[in-house]
Amino acid sequence: MxxxxxxxxxxxxxxxxxxxxxxxxxxxxxxxxxDCAELTIELAYSHVYGMGEKYNAVSQKGLTVVNEVEEKFCYQDEKTYCPAPFFFTDTGFGLYADTACKTVFDFTGKHIKVTLPSNTPIVVFKGEPKDIISEYMNLLGVAKLPPKWAFGPWISANSWNTQEQVEQQIENLKKYQFPATVLVVEAWSDEATFYIFNGASYQPVEKGGALKYDDFDFSHSDYWKNPKAMIERLHQAGIHLVLWQIPVYKKQGNDEILNEQNELDRADAVERKLCVHNSDGTPYTIPEGHWFAGSMIPDFTNQDTCAAWFNKRQYLFDIGVDGFKTDGGEFIYRPDVGFKNGMTGKEAKNRYAQSYTEAYTSFIGEDHVLFSRAGFTGQHTTPILWGGDQQSTNDELNSVLRAGLSAALTGIPFWGFDIAGFAGALPTLDLYRRATQTACFCPVMQWHSEPNGGQFKELMPGYDGNNERSPWNLAAVYNEPQFIDEMRFWHNLRMNLLPYLYSEALKCVKQAKPMMRPLVYDWCNDRIAAAVEDEFMLGDSLLIAPFLEENSHQRKVYLPQGEWVCLFTLEVLASGEHNVACNKKQLPVYIKSGCGIALNLNENKMLGSSVGNRTDSYHHLHILLAGSKGSYTFQDDLGNDFTLNWDNGRIEKSGKSAMNYTYELIG
Structure with a gap:
């Protein structure tokens, strides 16, 4: 249909x-x-999905949803960095309100009520969830495919602020034999311009002029001695570097030495009107009480702003930086501010974060990555979103999973979260274990840590000031050295899954669908599946039922229509509800009968086998085909694009294979 x-x-x-x-x-x-309108929708329905990244529930039935971008540090509940005025119900009805202004969707009564600006165009959909989501995505643009290496394990810590610390991570990965394909550095820049390495000497440039790496002198820097050489070493180790960004012309504090380049940038932004302005023409500044108070913000609807902004950052790509973590963007707090394209603060409260990431998406091109927190309608047209800030608690793990699933039902294909939270006291080993298992089967797998001592030291002190969420640090803190071996299994498994993940990502972009999706996406007519909010499909083949309760090793799993083959034990289960128990190297993960998954394994062909972190080749391409008959298409960036059809042991192959591979019939 x-x-x-x-x-x-x-x-x-x-x-x-x-x-x-x-x-x-x-x-x-x-x-x-x-100038206000109310839309009443008389409709019998039991569940309602979408509305952006929602932390409080996947189905928003019984709730009132305010579509407004808002920064909220931890425990987001009904607030969100990433809303969208789009929903669909279990009855086959969907709706998108084509406005960037604040809207309110009331799902608490007998009828749905939407409060929105007058003259707002309304787009209505009729169909199954997968059809409605696809139509919605196509309406707003084509999904942006991240590079293949973005689907390997990511490592990150705010405290890595020197070249020595970054290069130490290469040694740590070697020492503990962990694969990683991405390293994120947040505290790398001068905390004034956010594009100049700490400690670098340089000649400031005026009026949007470009910087060149050869103009920098790092000889007296205590932080970075040779960033270009550092990046080359990272690349030689198969690791890609992502640097943190924030969209402000920063107001420096009274106790700070004024940065000359920052002052030039601020003066240029005022003179050439590169920043967002108040109604009287003066520069808008972030109000007191908010992050980066007093700072001006760039107007990315102005092409002169984009040219000046990215001229200062092009040298980073020239020396090999692989992408940006575009943090923030939730900075519009007044309705009367103005933009070059005529937008006012009423629209920009929501739209600014998306214009910010869209500008970066245009700048980075095809071979780099963007990792963003905030956004609005059309988020799928920027590469990757992450679930924002969470503390290391079990409630937050449940909350961020709901956010990922609701984001998926809003058409966001590529999403991840900070494993076991990044803030507050260190997570327990059990929380870290279960979060790592879950993240292994999300579109992006990343651990991240806040600054040592914590951003809010009085409220949320870290463990003796040491907040690094690396597996080896957790093992050392809890004096559990075997925990490193346990976590290595899941990082290796992530690299085993890379062929399947990238093949599914290609399919998601071509077919306009999310990569991670709740059961209602595929089984909308199954009332039990529609109500399940703690299981999801990853691509077309894998069903994941994570452990979300403290110290849990068993749970009830609902399997929709058909047969399912356990990824870890190869046990075949019929549809229905099952009580499932697992050991520490297992998770309730099932391959749908009639489907397949492509794996990168070593000679022993065992899950969790070490295959390194290369993404330009496979150690051994091995394909699992589940059930007595079915069809599986595999494609990648290495010249493979073939289909395997099987029926009671007979295999038919079609298409093009660029390398040798093996296959195995299971179940």
């Missing part, structure tokens, strides 16, 4: 619209008063 999409523009002469949805119907009623 395909989706039907219809754009409706209500006005005073047409206040009603009806849709037939299978055996039910939706009646839309429109009422305007001044």
């Amino acid at each position: 395909g989706s039907m999409m219809e754009r409706i523009l209500f006005d005073k002469n047409k206040t009603e619209h009806s849709m037939v949805l299978g055996n039910s119907a939706a009646q839309l009623r429109w009422k305007e008063q001044d």
Whole structure:
């Protein structure tokens, strides 16, 4: 069943619209008063999905949703960095309100009520979830595919602020035999311009002029002696470097030595109107009480701003930096500010974060990555989102998983979270274990740590000031050296899964669908599946049921229609509810019968086998084919694009294979 999409523009002469949805119907009623409107949708439904990245629940039935970008440090609950005025119900009805202004969706009563600006175009959808989500994504643009290396393990810590510390991570990975493909450095820059390495000497440039790496002198820096050589060593080790960014012309504090380049940038932004402005023409500054108070923010709707901003950052790509972590963007707190394209603060409260990441997406091109926290409608057109800030608690793990699943149902294909949270006291080993297992089967797998001592030391002190969330640091803190071996298994498994992950990512972009998706996406007519909020599919083949309770090694798992083959034991289970128990090297993960997964394994062909961190080749490409018959298509960036069809032991191959591979029939 395909989706039907219809754009409706209500006005005073047409206040009603009806849709037939299978055996039910939706009646839309429109009422305007001044510049505000209320849309009432009469519709019988049990679940409602979408609305962006929602931490409080996957189904928003019974809740009121305010679509407004908001920075909230930990325990986001009903707030979100990444909203979207889009939803669909279990009855086959979907709706998108085409506005960047604040909207309110009330799902608490008998009827759905939406409060929004007058003259807002409404797009309605009819169909199954996968069809509605695909139509919604295509309406707003093509999903952005991250590079293949982005699907390996990521490591990150705010405390790594010197070349010595970064290069020590290469040695740590070697010492503990962990694979990683991405290293994120947050505290690398001068904390004024956010594009100049700490301690570097240079000749400041005026009026948007470009910087060149050869103009820097690092000989007197206590932080970075030769960043270019450092990046070359990272690349030789198969690790890609991502640097932190923030969109501000920073106001420096009274106790800071004024940075000459920052002052030049601020003066240029004022003179050429490169920053967001108040209604009287003066530069808008972030109000007191908020992150980076007093700072001006760049107007990315202005091409002169983009040129000046990225001229200062091009040298980073010239020396091999592989991408940016685009933090922040939730900086519009007044409705009367103005932008070059005519947008006001009413729209920019939500739209600014997306214009910021869109500008970076245009700048980075095809071979780099963007890792962003905030966004709005059309988030799938920027490469990767992460679930923001969480403390290291079990409640936060549950919360961020809900955020990832609701984001997926809003068409966001590539998403990840900080394993076991990044803030506060160190996680318990059990929390870290279960979060690592879950992250191994998310589109992005990353551990990250806040600054040593904590950002809010009085409220959330770290473990004796040491907050690094590396597996080896956790093992040392808890005096459990065997924990390193346990965690190595899941990092190796992530590299085993890389062929499958990238093949599915390619498919998600081509077919406009999320990579990680709740069961309702594929089994919308299964009432039990529609209500499940703690299981998900990763691609077309794998079902994951993470352990979300403290010290849990067993749980109830619901398997939708068909047969399922356990990835770890190869046990075959029928559809329905099962009580499942696992040891520390297992997780309830199942391959859907009739589907396959491509793995990169070593000679022993065992899950968790070490294959290093290379993404430009496979140690041994091995494909598992589940069930007595089915079809699996594998494609990648190495010249493979082939399909295996099997039926009771007979295998038919078609397409192109660029290397030798083996396959195994299971279940």
